[in-house]
Amino acid sequence: METPALRAALLAWYDAGARDLPWRAGPGSAARADPYRVWLSEVMLQQTTVPHATPYFLAFTRRWPTVSALAAEADGEVMAAWAGLGYYARARNLLACARAVAADHGGVFPDTEEGLRALPGVGAYTAAAVAAIAFDREANVVDGNVERVMARLFAVEAPLPDAKPELKRLAGELVTADRPGDWAQALMDLGATVCRPKAPLCDRCPVSRFCAGFAQGDAETFPRKTKKADRPRRFGVAYLLTRGGEVALVRRPPKGLLGGMLGLPTSDWRATPWMDEEAEAAAPASAKWKDAGEIDHVFTHFALTLRVFRAEGAMEAEWTAREGLGALPSVFLKAARKGLGASFETLA
Ligand code: SF4
Secondary structure, eight states: OOHHHHHHHHHHHHHHHOOOOTTOOOTTOSSOOOHHHHHHHHHHHTSSOHHHHHHHHHHHHHHOOSHHHHHTSOHHHHHHHHTTSSOHHHHHHHHHHHHHHHHHSTTOOOSSHHHHHTSTTOOHHHHHHHHHHHHOOOOOOOOHHHHHHHHHHTTOOSOBTTTHHHHHHHHHHHOOSSSHHHHHHHHHHIIIIISOSSSOOGGGOTTGGGOHHHHHTOGGGOSOBOOOOOOOEEEEEEEEEEETTEEEEEEOOSSSTTTTOEEOOBOOOBSSOOOHHHHHHTOSSOSOOEEEEEEEEEOSSOEEEEEEEEEEOOOSSEEEEGGGGGGSOHHHHHHHHHHHTTHHHHOO
C-alpha cells in the first residue's frame, strides 16, 4: 500500500469538497473546531444521522453556547431538548460530562485522548474523535464506517466482529502527525458519501486506485460477516401493560436467563408459536390485549420470537415511567419499543 499517495489523494479530495457541517472548522483551517461543538456533535451522531442531528445541534448550541452553560442547566430542560434524539441515558451522560468539564477542568475540555477518555460517558471512539478533530492529535478514529472502508481498501477476508482489531490496526497505519484531524474527517466523509454500505460509488472514489476490494471487483461484499450459526428458535409473548405513563415490569426469577432482572411480563418461551387465544390466556392481567407485532432477538444458544401484546390495566408490578425503560435488557427494550411505537422516544 502506498500510504503517502493514498493519504494525499484522500486529503486533496477532502480539501476540495468537505461536507459543510455546523461543528466543523473546515479543511486545513488554522482555527481548530470548538471541542464543545465537536464533542456534542459526536454524541448526537452516535445514534442518528447528520440530517437528523443537525437541527438538534443548532438548537443546543444556540441555547447553550458553551459547555459551562450546558453544565449549569437543569436536568429536565436538557432532557426535554434531547427528546427525539434517542436514549435518554446519553443525555444524562452528556450532562455528567459537561458538569465534569465545568467543575474539574474550569470549563475547558482536556486536549488529549487520555484526558478526554477519563471524562464520564466518553468512550474510546468519542475521545479519539474529539482529540483528532478539535486538537489535531494523532488519534486513530475508528467507527463502523471506517471499519468498512478499511475492510474494502485492504480486502480483509477475516469476518466481523473478529476482524475489528485488524481493521483498527490498518486504520492506525494511515494516521500520521500530518493533519490528523482532517484525516479523520476525510475518512468519515468518504464512508458517509462514497464508500457507502450499499452500492459504494467506486467510480467517484478518490482512493479507488489503492483499493484492493475495488481491484477484485467485489468491494461491496466487504466487510465479511460471520455467518450466524443455526440456532434453535423459541417463541413467547411479552405483555406491555400501561397505566398512564407507566409500564408494568416484573423481576425475573433469580436463576436462568436474565435471572433477577426487571423485564416485561412474558409467557413461557417454547418451541412452537403462540396463538392469540393462548397468548391472552397466559397474560398476567385481564385486560383488552391488542397485538402490537413481534420482535426477534438472538441469545447465545437460541433465537427468540416474541409477540408483543399491549393493554391498559392494573396488576401487581414494579410500575416504571417510560424514560426508565432504557435500562431494561435489550430483548425487553425491543419489545417495549414495539409495543409503545413512536411514543417510546417522545414520551418521557
Ligand atoms: Fe470504497 Fe470503492 Fe473507494 Fe474502495 S474504491 S474505498 S470500495 S468507494
